[in-house]
Amino acid sequence: MTHDAGAAQPLDRDTCLRLLRSVVIGRVAWADDDGRVVVLPVNFITDGDDIAFRTSEGGKLSAAREGRLFSFEADDVEPGLRTGWSVLVSGTAQVVADSAVVDRLEHSPLAPWSPMPASCFVRLRPDQTTGRRLPLHPGGVTRERIGPEGDIPC
Amino acid sequence: MTDHAHGGAHEIPDPERETQTRTVEELGGTECLRLISEGGVGRIAYTGRFGPVVLPVNYKLHDGAIVFRTAPGSPMDEDLRTGISEAEYLVAFEIDEIDMAAREGWSVLIQGSAHHVDSEAERASLAQAGVEPWPGGERELFLRIVPSRITGRRIRRADRSASG
Numbered sequence: 180m181t182h183d184a185g186a187a188q189p190l191d192r193d194t195c196l197r198l199l200r201s202v203v204i205g206r207v208a209w210a211d212d213d214g215r216v217v218v219l220p221v222n223f224i225t226d227g228d229d230i231a232f233r234t235s236e237g238g239k240l241s242a243a244r245e246g247r248l249f250s251f252e253a254d255d256v257e258p259g260l261r262t263g264w265s266v267l268v269s270g271t272a273q274v275v276a277d278s279a280v281v282d283r284l285e286h287s288p289l290a291p292w293s294p295m296p297a298s299c300f301v302r303l304r305p306d307q308t309t310g311r312r313l314p315l316h317p318g319g320v321t322r323e324r325i326g327p328e329g330d331i332p333c
Numbered sequence: 334m335t336d337h338a339h340g341g342a343h344e345i346p347d348p349e350r351e352t353q354t355r356t357v358e359e360l361g362g363t364e365c366l367r368l369i370s371e372g373g374v375g376r377i378a379y380t381g382r383f384g385p386v387v388l389p390v391n392y393k394l395h396d397g398a399i400v401f402r403t404a405p406g407s408p409m410d411e412d413l414r415t416g417i418s419e420a421e422y423l424v425a426f427e428i429d430e431i432d433m434a435a436r437e438g439w440s441v442l443i444q445g446s447a448h449h450v451d452s453e454a455e456r457a458s459l460a461q462a463g464v465e466p467w468p469g470g471e472r473e474l475f476l477r478i479v480p481s482r483i484t485g486r487r488i489r490r491a492d493r494s495a496s497g
Contacts (some may be wrong), residue, residue, distance in 0.1 A: 204431055208378040208385040216425040218378035218387055220440050252387035256374050269384045293438045293488050294354035307383065 190310035205253035243272040266310035275300040359401030421446035439487040450475035
């Protein structure tokens, strides 16, 4: 390649959604009134276009109730190969109140990893979904090591 | 929760029972720094023009600060410049290590201000420390996050916790 081999390549929305479905851990981020940013890992699923996760009382739930702008990031990176992808979803989060949806999410793979008293579900409705693929770092490793041509390294 | 898990997934361990065997512990600052001392991939988060931005970067811990590289003039570079001398942008940096199979892991959250490393001497010192860009290419700008707050959590099986 003659162009900047390290430049991130943008991913289209469909690819982003497909990649999101290939992982189960992502990170949610929001900022409080003082501009202090918090970013924490969550176990998530995609529910239609939405991102859904379970949480109990704490920062995430407070931020969702306060209607703060949320972002959600998921990635799969190969530090050894220095390649991978990252998807960023931004939008508004809401606590799921509809009992039918709660029931559906209860049966999803969102079982908490540790005891979570009075947990509830939060869903992030995307306003914007962007993604980028990080190409291989220049070096001795070739693209073919990742998989069949056109395959997504995930 | 007192509800019983409803049907399904008989072949995998009962997630509810599994869940009860996990504990969450808050980690102290020293333990957090120890966990992240090897460097690797972390995520920088900051408030961008359209809300919070989160991006993976390759970082090193250098003199108690998170250091990574990006491209000068990149959206991240521009977003993290306040345009005011001495004023620095508040950011967060998250590092985690999660074992999906064991359903255990830890995460560390660092909050602090992002500092553009502009002096040659400082750049040389960081370059010597082996802060490598990832992805590659023209990423000659060093950013340093000086922690003002470090918090962390660990989830692990109760029988592996220090408290037993």
